[in-house]
Amino acid sequence: MNWPLQENFLDKKSINSLCNFIKKNKRLTQFKKVKEFENKFSKWNGSKYSVLVNSGSSANLIIIESCKEIYKWKNNDEIIVPSVTWPTTITPVIQAGLKPIFVDVNLKDFSFDYSKLKKVMTKKTRAIFVAHLVGFPADIQKIKKIIGKRKIILLEDCCESQGAKIKGKKVGNFGIGGSFSFYWGHHMSTIEGGMITTNDRKFYSTCLLKRSHGLARELPEKEQKYYKKKYSKNDFKFLFLSSGYNLRSTEINAFLGIMMLKKINQWIKIRNENFKNFINILNKFKDEFLTSYDKGMSSFVLPFLMNDTKKKIKLESYLNKNGIETRPFIAGNLLRQPFLKRFKKTTFNNSDFIEFNAFYIGNNQFINKTRMNRLFKLLKNFYN
Numbered sequence: 334m335n336w337p338l339q340e341n342f343l344d345k346k347s348i349n350s351l352c353n354f355i356k357k358n359k360r361l362t363q364f365k366k367v368k369e370f371e372n373k374f375s376k377w378n379g380s381k382y383s384v385l386v387n388s389g390s391s392a393n394l395i396i397i398e399s400c401k402e403i404y405k406w407k408n409n410d411e412i413i414v415p416s417v418t419w420p421t422t423i424t425p426v427i428q429a430g431l432k433p434i435f436v437d438v439n440l441k442d443f444s445f446d447y448s449k450l451k452k453v454m455t456k457k458t459r460a461i462f463v464a465h466l467v468g469f470p471a472d473i474q475k476i477k478k479i480i481g482k483r484k485i486i487l488l489e490d491c492c493e494s495q496g497a498k499i500k501g502k503k504v505g506n507f508g509i510g511g512s513f514s515f516y517w518g519h520h521m522s523t524i525e526g527g528m529i530t531t532n533d534r535k536f537y538s539t540c541l542l543k544r545s546h547g548l549a550r551e552l553p554e555k556e557q558k559y560y561k562k563k564y565s566k567n568d569f570k571f572l573f574l575s576s577g578y579n580l581r582s583t584e585i586n587a588f589l590g591i592m593m594l595k596k597i598n599q600w601i602k603i604r605n606e607n608f609k610n611f612i613n614i615l616n617k618f619k620d621e622f623l624t625s626y627d628k629g630m631s632s633f634v635l636p637f638l639m640n641d642t643k644k645k646i647k648l649e650s651y652l653n654k655n656g657i658e659t660r661p662f663i664a665g666n667l668l669r670q671p672f673l674k675r676f677k678k679t680t681f682n683n684s685d686f687i688e689f690n691a692f693y694i695g696n697n698q699f700i701n702k703t704r705m706n707r708l709f710k711l712l713k714n715f716y717n
């Protein structure tokens with residue numbers, strides 16, 4: 334492949350720094366670097382608190398479990414979720430005994446079909462899990478307006494849209510909690526990794542507990558003091574306050590994250606420039622593609638959405654033959670996946686459109702004008 338989805342982001346300098354860090358440090362499990370990365374990420378994202386975990390999926394799991402505990406959600410309470418996203422936006426909802434209520438997506442910012450949201454809200458609706466997909470920020474203002482005075486909280490899956498902004502504010506600041514992924518193909522990578530952002534102190538503390546066995550000693554010092562006193566008969570070293578997991582990361586991943594965070598603004602700029610060029614190229618083949626630009630976006634990939642399914646299949650295979658790696662648009666219509674079929678009640682036209690008429694190719698800091706020109710030539714050949 335001459336245009337893979339992602340390429341090696343670890344240059345020689347970063348590898349050398351990482352090796353030196355490992356040689357010099359005796360403790361590599363979660364410790365000071367994790368805290369340092371969390372503080373730096375909070376500052377970068379404009380959030381009060383951040384919690385580093387071992388993946389974006391783990392971040393979503395902790396977000397749902399923490400909310401269930403804090404807000405005392407009952408089994409079968411309802412969480413509104415999109416039918417197009419990565420499966421692990423949905424699976425924590427099911428695993429927590431809650432009920433996912435699926436809503437079709439729109440074909441502009443790929444979040445919910447906003448006109449359908451109100452219809453699915455019931456007395457049992459507890460939260461809306463918004464996914465900011467492929468770099469587009471969802472229309473949070475619109476969602477908040479629809480929620481109105483109802484007691485429904487917002488959660489954000491920002492795994493594909495790190496750095497996307499709504500009116501100058503970064504995603505991950507509009508709900509109780511936001512999740513980020515630092516997996517290989519994402520805006521920045523720690524090899525594997527994820528982050529939770531929040532501006533809510535109680536939610537932050539609960540996430541710290543859930544990340545690490547429910548242990549009280551994971552909490553900020555002030556809270557530790559409070560629980561030491563409250564449970565003075567227990568040995569504080571092994572005092573468990575919440576039903577937790579072990580979803581911790583390591584000092585190695587945190588060290589990588591701090592290095593990558595220094596480069597992320599430049600990389601997002603390159604991604605967005607590539608995306609603009611991509612749109613300009615697609616516009617030359619009018620009536621074939623349906624992609625738009627959003628000035629708050631932080632492009633994740635370069636998506637092709639085509640009116641004609643057969644042409645889409647042919648184009649995808651043509652690009653593959655010419656060394657360009659492709660993927661389905663996220664995971665298509667999730668309700669067509671075997672593990673979710675039992676939730677399928679009606680047909681979601683836009684999700685089906687994405688399933689059958691869309692795919693994407695990689696966008697990252699390694700993509701330059703030369704490659705974009707090549708893509709233009711390939712498209713010209715294809716249409717001739």
Ligand SMILES: Cc1ncc(COP(=O)(O)O)c(C=O)c1O
Nearest residue numbers: 388389390419492493514515516
């Ligand atoms: C929207 C979305 N949510 C969650 C995840 C899960 O992230 P991870 O792969 O780090 O578990 C992904 C991964 O690609 C994603 O795209």
